Amino acid sequence: MTAAQNTIRVDLGTLRRAVEERVESGSYATPDEVIRAGLLALQREEAGLNEWLTRLAEEALADQRPSIPAAQVFRELRAKYGRASSVTTP
Secondary structure, rough: OHHHHHHHOOOOOHHHHHHHHHHHOOOOOOOOHHHHHHHHHHHHHHHHHHOOOOOHHHHHOOOOOOOOOOHHHHHHHHHOOOOOOOOOOO
């Protein structure tokens, strides 16, 4: 793959200054490095979130307690928080 095929133009808007500051401070050598580091951090964050959500789903599915009917849950929420919500229930 050539460099031209690997190039993406991005409008950073107000984030451009944050990229420039990181390069000027010496934390990164180029804007490319800043963007790559940001994307790697996003991948780590998403992976962690996915692992957490998967764990929660597995725990919920493994829970032997009976489910609470949605109508009961909404009654209890209305009793606790009032009718401020515009959510309708079945």
